[in-house]
Amino acid sequence: MKEFIKINECDNVIIALRDYKKDEVIDLEGEKITLLEDINRGHKIAIKNINKGENVVKYGLPIGYALEDIKVGSWVHTHNTKTNLKDLNTYSYTPKFTDRKLDLKDIKVNVYKRKNGDVGVRNELWIVPTVGCVNGIAQRIKDAFLAEVGELEIDNINVLTHNYGCSQLGEDHINTRIILQNTVKHPNAGGVLVLGLGCENNQVADFKKTLGEYDGERVKFLISQEVDDEIEIGKNILIELYNQMKNDKREEVSISEINFGLECGGSDGLSGITANPMLGYFSDYIIALGGTTVLTEVPEMFGAETLLMERCKDEKTFEKCVHMINNFKEYFIKNGQEIYENPSPGNKKGGITTLEDKSLGCTQKSGTSKVIDVLKYGEVLKEKGLNLLSAPGNDLVATTALAAAKCHLVLFTTGRGNPYGGYVPTVKISTNTQLYEKKRKWIDFNAGRIVTENMSFEEITKEFIDYIVSVINGEKTNNEKNRFQEIAIFKSGVTL
Incomplete structure (x- = not known):
């Protein structure tokens, strides 16, 4: 096992790959370096004297500057090093491309193909609340579903709880809606119940209008305030989705x-x-x-x-x-x-x-x-x-x-x-x-x-x-x- 590593020839530090004790001696390409203090695995050791204000170099690039003179064999960390970075920068486009030589061989995998051409690596049934207020209801619907169907013939059922969907303005409200909409259409889900409350900002009607194309046989909606028994109706929707999903098979x-x-x-x-x-x-x-x-x-x-x-x-x-x-x-x-x-x-x-x-x-x-x-x-x-x-x-x-x-x-x-x-x-x-x-x-x-x-x-x-x-x-x-x-x-x- 290696005990330390020098990442780049230009570096003035090495990385300890085990815990070191003070006074241990490291042999770096024939140069003997005595450690001036205990240094833990993953931490940096100075291999050159680094003067106050000089850059500490790792990966061949500066990672900060020395706050004080750092002697060979010293621990280099937050007590003696500070970032060089400033707030906003201007940049210029100077392209530099590298081709890594790889031993390429295509590999086949087995996935679920969806109606729109997407593929999924899982065939899961999801409940996606439009608002955090119905997180508990979603869990109750899931429990009722599992009690009726017993052992699953799909990969999983998951309730994707979150705290948002109401009392949000502007960009936050839009972000919540977009993330949830993208989730509803994710190909790892073979079936989705979108569960709303009814009075939230993230209204189901608006959610559907801006959802874009989706498979109406695999994405269903329920507004809890509009029905007498949302648990029973939600359970039945999940069973309907589940009975379709059970027929999905992996393809190469x-x-x-x-x-x-x-x-x-x-x-x-x-x-x-x-x-x-x-x-x-x-x-x-x-x-x-x-x-x-x-x-x-x-x-x-x-x-x-x-x-x-x-x-x-x-x-x-x-x-x-x-x-x-x-x-x-x-x-x-x-x-x-x-x-x-x-x-x-x-x-x-x-x-x-x-x-x-x-x-x-x-x-x-x-x-x-x-x-x-x-x-x-x-x-x-x-x-x-x-x-x-x-x-x-x-x-x-x-x-x-x-x-x-x-x-x-x-x-x-x-x-x-x-x-x-x-x-x-x-x-x-x-x-x-x-x-x-x-x-x-x-x-x-x-x-x-x-x-x-x-x-x-x-x-x-x-x-x-x-x-x-x-x-x-x-x-x-x-x-x-x-x-x-x-x-x-x-x-x-x-x-x-």
Whole structure:
């Protein structure tokens, strides 16, 4: 097992891959470095003297500047390093494209084909409330349905509860409606009951008018205040949908038909060394086959945004990327918040020092492919290839945004661990082996073997592809086994 790693030849820090004690000696290419203090796994060790004001360099790029003189062998972290980032920036389009050489072989997967040509990796029955007031009613309808039908002959039934749909104005109200509408039409659902109350802002009649094309045999509506017994009527609607869904069968298609969301949370010092680069290889593989991946969490692009901008396919896409970045920064400023109040306490404990440190690791999930399109929050995928999606870094909100954009699965890397899941299969990928061994009921795949078993990215990506194929074909992820399938909608305005 490797004990430390120097990511780029230009770096003036290395990353500890185990816990170190003061006075231990590291041999770095023949140079003996004595550690001046205890340094934990995932944290940075100075391998050169870094003068006050000089840049700390990781991934070959500055991740901040030294607040004081930092001696060789010192721990480099938040106590002696600060971000270089400022509020708003101007950018210029300087395209730079890279082709990663991949051993390509198309893979077939088994999915459900929907009437409109979409495919789903699950055949689930969903209840989607238009307003949080009927969350409890939705659960009662689900319980009554299960009591009558017994053992399910479909993949699952899920109530997608949320707190919104009323007392919202302007953009918040529109965002709630759009996210719920996109969810109703998601191809992982073979049947949907849209459950309203009757007096909410998010009126069912308006919801239907702006829903666009949908399969009326598979999407049904119920307004609770307009009927005597909403539990009984709702149960009967679910049974009607269920009896149609039972006949749905999986069919074979290319893996390139599947849309993959790319996300991370609870990152640590190994995120940019193991799991995130592995997802970058996976993303490039899927895109090379003609498929689609989606990178989100805009605040975790700050500091690495120019690396994404130079990969935009053309100037129009570049301008959309600039707008996405600066629009999110203006959101922080409007609310009187520091743009770079990031990383989180858990990130820092895991070894991430500044937002540049975090972002340079996070954006590796996107690989090296061209950026084909940039989506606003609530927009649905239009073009195959690598897409960027505007959404915050909050895990649940970002996952919901990816699913609402029509991602079939979300691939979620984590160094600290997180048990949650979205309403699409949410694959948890550990950045370190210790987390995988500790949280087997949370984590689905261990990318930490890149370090512990000295695996190459090509080797582990092939294993990861095999696992993803099994999930697409029906193997449940831990969030599905635990029934942790949640929805969260971005809110930025006034609540009445």
